[in-house]
Amino acid sequence: MKPVDSFLNSVRHRMNKNRACRALLWAAVIGGAVLLTVSLIYVFKGYEVPRYWYAVAGGATVLGGIAGAVARRASITEASQFADGFFGLKDTIVSQRRFESEHKEGGYYDLQAGATAEAIRPLKAAKVPFEWPKKLGAAACVLTMACGLTAFKSTDQQILDRIKQEKLTESQMEEIKNAFEEMIKELEKTADDEEKKALNPDELKKYVKDLEATKDLAEAMRQLADLERKIDKAAQALDQKRDEQLMKKAGEELEKEEDPQARDLAKKLKNEQFKEAAKDLEKMKPEDKEGKKLSEKRKEAAKLKAAAKRMAAAARAQKNNQSKNSKDGKQSDQKSMTAQMSKGAEQDELSEELEKLEMEADEYDASLEDLENLEKLGKIDPSKLGKCEKCEGDLKGRLDKLGKNLGKMAAKRSAKLKLLGMCKKAGQCQGMCQGQCQSPFARPGGLKPGNGTLENSRDEKDELTDNGQTTQLKGQKGAGPSITKVEAADDGTGVSHRKAEAKERTFKMQFESFVQREDVPEDVKDGVKQYFESLHAAEPAKGAAPAEGAK
Numbered sequence: 001m002k003p004v005d006s007f008l009n010s011v012r013h014r015m016n017k018n019r020a021c022r023a024l025l026w027a028a029v030i031g032g033a034v035l036l037t038v039s040l041i042y043v044f045k046g047y048e049v050p051r052y053w054y055a056v057a058g059g060a061t062v063l064g065g066i067a068g069a070v071a072r073r074a075s076i077t078e079a080s081q082f083a084d085g086f087f088g089l090k091d092t093i094v095s096q097r098r099f100e101s102e103h104k105e106g107g108y109y110d111l112q113a114g115a116t117a118e119a120i121r122p123l124k125a126a127k128v129p130f131e132w133p134k135k136l137g138a139a140a141c142v143l144t145m146a147c148g149l150t151a152f153k154s155t156d157q158q159i160l161d162r163i164k165q166e167k168l169t170e171s172q173m174e175e176i177k178n179a180f181e182e183m184i185k186e187l188e189k190t191a192d193d194e195e196k197k198a199l200n201p202d203e204l205k206k207y208v209k210d211l212e213a214t215k216d217l218a219e220a221m222r223q224l225a226d227l228e229r230k231i232d233k234a235a236q237a238l239d240q241k242r243d244e245q246l247m248k249k250a251g252e253e254l255e256k257e258e259d260p261q262a263r264d265l266a267k268k269l270k271n272e273q274f275k276e277a278a279k280d281l282e283k284m285k286p287e288d289k290e291g292k293k294l295s296e297k298r299k300e301a302a303k304l305k306a307a308a309k310r311m312a313a314a315a316r317a318q319k320n321n322q323s324k325n326s327k328d329g330k331q332s333d334q335k336s337m338t339a340q341m342s343k344g345a346e347q348d349e350l351s352e353e354l355e356k357l358e359m360e361a362d363e364y365d366a367s368l369e370d371l372e373n374l375e376k377l378g379k380i381d382p383s384k385l386g387k388c389e390k391c392e393g394d395l396k397g398r399l400d401k402l403g404k405n406l407g408k409m410a411a412k413r414s415a416k417l418k419l420l421g422m423c424k425k426a427g428q429c430q431g432m433c434q435g436q437c438q439s440p441f442a443r444p445g446g447l448k449p450g451n452g453t454l455e456n457s458r459d460e461k462d463e464l465t466d467n468g469q470t471t472q473l474k475g476q477k478g479a480g481p482s483i484t485k486v487e488a489a490d491d492g493t494g495v496s497h498r499k500a501e502a503k504e505r506t507f508k509m510q511f512e513s514f515v516q517r518e519d520v521p522e523d524v525k526d527g528v529k530q531y532f533e534s535l536h537a538a539e540p541a542k543g544a545a546p547a548e549g550a551k
Helices: 003-044 051-071 076-087 092-101 108-120 134-150 157-190 193-199 201-209 217-237 241-254 260-270 274-283 294-328 334-377 382-433 500-515 522-538
Strands: none
Touching: 003 051, 003 076, 003 092, 003 108, 003 134, 076 092, 092 108, 157 201, 157 217, 157 382, 193 201, 193 382, 201 217, 217 382, 241 260, 241 294, 241 334, 241 382, 260 274, 260 294, 274 382, 294 334, 334 382
16 A cells, blocks of 8 residues: 555544444433433322333434444545645645646656655554534433433322222223123023013113223213113113002902912012912913813802902002192103003003903803803703803903013012112212222132131120220221212102192292392392282181182
8 A cells, every 4th residue: 555545544534433422422412311301200190101112212312323434434535635634735646636636747746746655654543633512412311310310200099099090990900891791691591581581681682782992080980880870771771660569459458368278379469479479360360171160160250250350450459549649649740651651551451351251251250151041940051151151262362461561570580680680780889999898709719727726816805805805997987988879779559649739838948038139129029929828818717717708
């Protein structure tokens, strides 16, 4: 290699070292600034800075520094210009390189080449200093230290608790959804056709499917409350309180009968065992046995007739109570009246069935009596016999229909109880999500209880002496956490009445409070007050005899 080229390569190498150092420092400054910005965002929000950010920033800084150093490498031309300026050669090297590039030789050019070689012979490239950029290096060090300090910041405990609660809420919602789906599947397996129709599992599955996995506790509570409301609404749609009251009343009436079969039916009706009651009705059907005497048939018909009259009497009594209650509640709002009428139209069907059963039992007994009278006279009337058979068939059909109604009632009652059970579990799930109770779907398990002894304690307890078996509770009553939830109560048998007197009193208090408002003028107050005083004075006292000629 020529001496000039060797010298320039050495100078170029020193220049590249300086430029590579500056490129690495600039990359460190930029990478540190970006990392510090990201870290401060996490720190101000209370989070721990994820460790991968440091790895990303370090790798990007190294790659950026290398890329900058490669991009800013000095060329031979730049090294020539720098060497001429730094060593005071007055463009000697630059001119020599230009002559060589133009292939100029001989004479003056050879002299120029020799002079250049002699000029650089005593020079050393090591004299080119390595310049450390102090400000840039200080900035890089400060930013690196600041980023290192952010690595010691841990996530706030409040945020850790929130993240833990979010994960717990999400897992609990998933568990609740799966548990309800399994419960619905189990109900489908154990329920019969009528009960499935009342339960409507497809609609229940749709309700459960609407439950979405969420980390927000408030959203989870809203979804569970909405699920509880929907299931409770489905349960209330199966309400048959009037029919159940009618059957209980019929059972009370049947208890007055001396017939054991009727008394068994009465017991089942009172206990709301409608499925078993339907089987007892099946047993009460008239039996067609060959050689059976009319007297025996009449005895059976008489028992059935007496039972039918008892149940029909209960139906009529309930109708009378309903008509009386409807008169007492005339002032109720139109919406509730419409709902009651639509519900009552379905429930009056059972009352009509009982009355028709009474009528058909009377006709059957009367037809048997006619046949018995003809038999005593030694006569046979085919028309009477055909009428008796028709009455018997109608009576059996009515008993079958009544039995089916009881079966539907049993299915609705069972479905309602299961829906209320699901509704209760939905309410308990809200408490579970708030950490106030265990999972309602948890199954009991664990080991059997063991045996233990403690020799240093007394077996008995002295109420006046602190013997280590008492515990003192501290705190303020009502200051601790509590849970409020809606529970569906069992249906009762009470009947509410709205009295016109209570309505009048309420209206009077409301209107008087309106008159006493400050924004009402005084003259209007006085006029209204005098009006009501005269109106109250004109009202007859309670219990007083009406005036003569009053209507």
